[in-house]
Amino acid sequence: MSQKLVCNCNGTMPLDSKVLGMPIHTALCRQEVGLAMKAMNGDEELIIACTQESALFSELAEQSEKALVAPLRFVNIREIAGWTQEAKISGPKISALLALADMPEAEPVPVVNYESQGRLLIIGSGDQALSWAEKLSSSLDVSVLCTEPGALPIARNFPTYTGAVTKLDGYLGQFAVDWELQNPIDPEMCTRCGACVEVCPEGAIDDAFQINLDKCKSHRACVTACAGIGAIAFDRVDRKRSSEFDVIMDLRINPQMRMSQTPQGYFAPGPDPLKQALVANQLLALVGEFEKPKYFAYDQKVCAHGRNGKVGCNACIDACSTGAISSLFKNGQGSVEVNPNLCMGCGACATVCPSGAMRYNYPSVAHQGKELKLLANVFGAESAKFKQAVTPSLLLHTLTVGTQLMDSLGRSAHLRPKQFDGLPSYVLPYGIEHIASTGLDLWLGALAYGFGEVILLLTGDEDPSYRAALEEQCALGNAILAAYGFDSRIALIQLDSIHDLQTVSSAMAKLRQRGPLPAVCSPASFGLGNQKRETIEAVLEHLQKQAKTPLPAAGVVLPSSSFLGGLKINQDACTLCMSCVGSCPEGALLDNLDEPKLSFIEKQCVQCGICVQTCPEQALVLAPRLLTVEQRKQKVEINETKPFHCVSCGKVFGTSKMIDLMLIKLGAHSAFSGEALERLKMCSDCRVVDMVNKE
The missing domain is CATH 3.30.70.3270 (Alpha-Beta Plaits)
Structure with a gap:
């Protein structure tokens, strides 16, 4: 067990030390900071119930006299419990959150590596792209692809290309770009000498060193002037160009990659100068070696994608918004292939996978199941100490944006309680890497552990395909519950954006007015496993034993x-x-x-x-x-059916139905008239012998 430091934040939270079973501090980050420093020099792991001052406490830990037993851990009880309208009765929730913070971390997962040398391609109109190239070329290996003409700089400090992008794919460190040169002047060969500008009678060439074909009357004087360089060719045959880059800055209004989660290293700020500046700062940090978790695990043995040349389940391919999953057939057997560098960890593939072949692994369902079981058990035990036990509700949200939203909501509920509602005392928030990574095995498992309902909070930044998949899976989960006589217990709260506090506040107000729902069943004792089908089977068996209505024989x-x-x-x-x-x-x-x-x-x-x-x-x-x-x-x-015996030797070589159907289909054909029709009733060996004897 670890030592826990809980602070009521200058008395703004009505925390009861008797209910929580531990001392309550008032100014742990200020006047009582010495207590925190003393605890850091102790022999126990330390959990501090404050996320706002995590930077301060972490700095103090670095300055402590002796090394910590384990890294500091922080848990937020203020915005999601202590600053809500039901703060006085949120003791069970706070106890559950503190217990969750005490859980061991998930097992580490394999990592995916990237390597970038800083080869940057800026795509966009010449005016903007060349300006940013000038700014970034001293720090990065910059190239520019002008999709619209722009004044070329006199100094050739970086490669400059023109044309239209025909293909762009890849990820950080390995982008491949194809484009087609559309102007007679190749800027890579052009020396900016200006000879072509001087001789053009129409003034069709300016300091962008691209020919305005609408003005050009085909005098070809420019070609003659550039003969020694050879940068101008109206009849150029080979217009295709290609190269590789580490990072991409796409300034076009309609970028090449439009998925909700673009690959690592691809940035599309568009023409907005502020967004471009923010991206420029990020680009400077993308030189070197990087890694990220390998979010998924795939078991080809149970994959139902394809067999015998036929395509079956395409669920993961359809759900993936990054194009990381592709179909693979070998010797007629189908499987899927995942590019871990393109995978952004949404987990939708695991959510929709029917067989469990695709499994989300960051963390695993088994680890999440242990945490949910602990939350339900601690909340239930603490709630039972009061006169009336309360069943908790589980609120699932994406860890990063969902946490920001919970913090904003709690702060707003504290400062403007008449305008905003915080989380009800029985609603336990649980952050996951991405909201799309959770599926029926976890939802039904949570209900089996004693949660009264499961609510998924969508913050508006999800790909539409993720929303559709979650809506579909929620409908399926509620249909399963209805089959056992239970009412709907899996719901979605959909926001337009992370700033949509009013919608989530209204949803929380409705939950508070409604009150907690009773559990659908007594708490299960089994653990959730990494095999999706096995987990769901265990949950179904548990629900069936306590069903309100038995399933009919026909299902x-x-x-x-x-x-x-x-x-x-x-x-x-x-x-x-x-x-x-x-x-x-x-x-x-x-x-x-x-x-x-x-x-x-x-x-x-x-x-x-x-x-x-x-x-x-x-x-x-x-x-x-x-x-x-x-x-x-x-x-x-x-x-x-009955087996069919060869009319000649008596050996079984098919079924009666098969032979009858074959006789019907082939009997009318001239090639099978007379004795030939009788041969259809023979096995292959006897058929050959009969043909030889008759000849």
């Missing part, structure tokens, strides 16, 4: 986006060719070595649809639904 229909479900089969159309068995990536469809039977285990099915696409008779249809846990585990025979 409950779920939305089409569901990764839970079965198959409907047209037994008359199915020939039991077993092509679906070979295509199923999860082993949900099974054949029988002894007799023609097709079996199905619904628990294994992820609703990828490859079997539907593979079936030559179009006899299969996906059936998103929820059956009981027991039903889903059973192996069920969904079709069977």
